[in-house]
Amino acid sequence: MATVRPAAVAGYFYPGNRSELEQAVRGLLAAVPNVPDDSVPKAMIAPHAGYVYSGPVAATAYARLLPAKGRIARVVLIGPAHRVALRGLAVSSVEAFATPLGSVPVDREAVANLLALPQVQTFDEAHAGEHSLEVHLPFLQETLGDFAIVPVVVGAASAEDVAQALDLVWGGPETLIVVSSDLSHYLDYQSARRIDAATSQAIEHLRPDDIGRDQACGRTPITGLLAVARRRSLVCRTVDLRNSGDTAGSKDRVVGYGSYLFFEPDASARLRERHGETLIEVASASIAHGLERGRPLAVAPREFPREIREHGACFVTLKTEGELRGCVGSPEAWRPLVEDVAENSYRAAFADSRFMPLTPEEWPGVDIAISVLSPPVPIACASEAELLRAIRPMVDGLILADRGRRGLFLPAVWEKLSDPAEFVRQLKRKAGLPPHHWSPTVQVFRFTAVSISRSAYRVTR
Numbered sequence: 001m002a003t004v005r006p007a008a009v010a011g012y013f014y015p016g017n018r019s020e021l022e023q024a025v026r027g028l029l030a031a032v033p034n035v036p037d038d039s040v041p042k043a044m045i046a047p048h049a050g051y052v053y054s055g056p057v058a059a060t061a062y063a064r065l066l067p068a069k070g071r072i073a074r075v076v077l078i079g080p081a082h083r084v085a086l087r088g089l090a091v092s093s094v095e096a097f098a099t100p101l102g103s104v105p106v107d108r109e110a111v112a113n114l115l116a117l118p119q120v121q122t123f124d125e126a127h128a129g130e131h132s133l134e135v136h137l138p139f140l141q142e143t144l145g146d147f148a149i150v151p152v153v154v155g156a157a158s159a160e161d162v163a164q165a166l167d168l169v170w171g172g173p174e175t176l177i178v179v180s181s182d183l184s185h186y187l188d189y190q191s192a193r194r195i196d197a198a199t200s201q202a203i204e205h206l207r208p209d210d211i212g213r214d215q216a217c218g219r220t221p222i223t224g225l226l227a228v229a230r231r232r233s234l235v236c237r238t239v240d241l242r243n244s245g246d247t248a249g250s251k252d253r254v255v256g257y258g259s260y261l262f263f264e265p266d267a268s269a270r271l272r273e274r275h276g277e278t279l280i281e282v283a284s285a286s287i288a289h290g291l292e293r294g295r296p297l298a299v300a301p302r303e304f305p306r307e308i309r310e311h312g313a314c315f316v317t318l319k320t321e322g323e324l325r326g327c328v329g330s331p332e333a334w335r336p337l338v339e340d341v342a343e344n345s346y347r348a349a350f351a352d353s354r355f356m357p358l359t360p361e362e363w364p365g366v367d368i369a370i371s372v373l374s375p376p377v378p379i380a381c382a383s384e385a386e387l388l389r390a391i392r393p394m395v396d397g398l399i400l401a402d403r404g405r406r407g408l409f410l411p412a413v414w415e416k417l418s419d420p421a422e423f424v425r426q427l428k429r430k431a432g433l434p435p436h437h438w439s440p441t442v443q444v445f446r447f448t449a450v451s452i453s454r455s456a457y458r459v460t461r
Helices: 018-030 051-068 108-114 124-128 137-144 159-168 189-204 219-232 267-293 337-350 384-390 411-415 420-430
Strands: 043-046 074-080 089-091 096-099 102-105 120-122 148-154 175-180 185-187 235-243 254-263 313-320 323-329 366-373 397-402 405-409 443-447 449-453
Touching (some): 051 254, 096 137, 124 148, 189 254, 366 411, 384 420, 411 420, 411 449
Parallel strands (some): 074 148, 089 120
Antiparallel strands (some): 043 254, 096 102, 313 323
């Protein structure tokens, strides 16, 4: 008979009743705003505390897996040992892991492959009462449907021990890597925010050596993933960064939680390659329509491919002989991307208050560039110095807001403002704030952008 590892923390870390658990997980996923239907991550880091505390943060990562239902067949689930002393990495001899939502089979072939490594052993006791893997299973069951797991608990091991194991079971698009970890533990609210912000910077920049032992309980699984991510040129995106003081606990002693997604390097290129020409055609047609009829082109999203009819945010930039002629956009997704392109192209040509409306005579010499934005993610920074350490030159676009004012710079602005300090100063000026302004209420968000230029395509006007 097949052996099953029973749920150990059902009714404690999460609801033990099937219907209540389904309702809880679905509610957490439904509460995630503006979930983009973009590329599925190759790997992720998510927290593992009780759902009342870390569930909202974990959900922000798991909501990104909803488009992958039926596509991901295997999940490598790796987290730290909390209850049993362990040297190296431990796999399990069982055939399946159970939750109130049902049983998830174990990929025994992948487990056998891992056992060929000297740092990996079969150690069922390490899994028996461990919560760091179990709490992720209901989220995975709800978002992915049918899949198998490769469960790995990490004890006293090195980052390279973990990296070797991950490389062995990395697989292709059918395999997802999930690292389970909370961040700082039992600090006051402000101290936790400061330390967790530094940890997030290290994760985003793929710098495993910058993560100290007290910064994450899953430090070794995280640093192992970062080592592999650097070798494979993955791009990391912070999805959420909060602590128990933000979710369900007091602010006296908090635990930090973060959700991070890792993407294969060609994810952005796919949007450009598959749909770049279509988006440029829509932009060009909308401007031509504006010249003829004085209004933007009305598009029917259902007539376009799924990736560009889902909600998306873009900026459209017009240039004449290399000089700016108009730039208008949406900081956040709120309508189908193809509609956003059509509307913002028209507005860049005819409703940018810095310029006169475009004329038919100018139109043949205008170049169009579309920047498709990723969802903005907050940067936790208590000072401008922390902000400057956190931002990634030539990669990040920034939104800065304070005192009812707001400014946005696209990543393309780095071409003219390559110094991070000057970049931030000019962004504050754009927001209508003094260049040396800082206050405790400053909010900064980062985003990336896929740039699509008309010059790359033969689009008729």
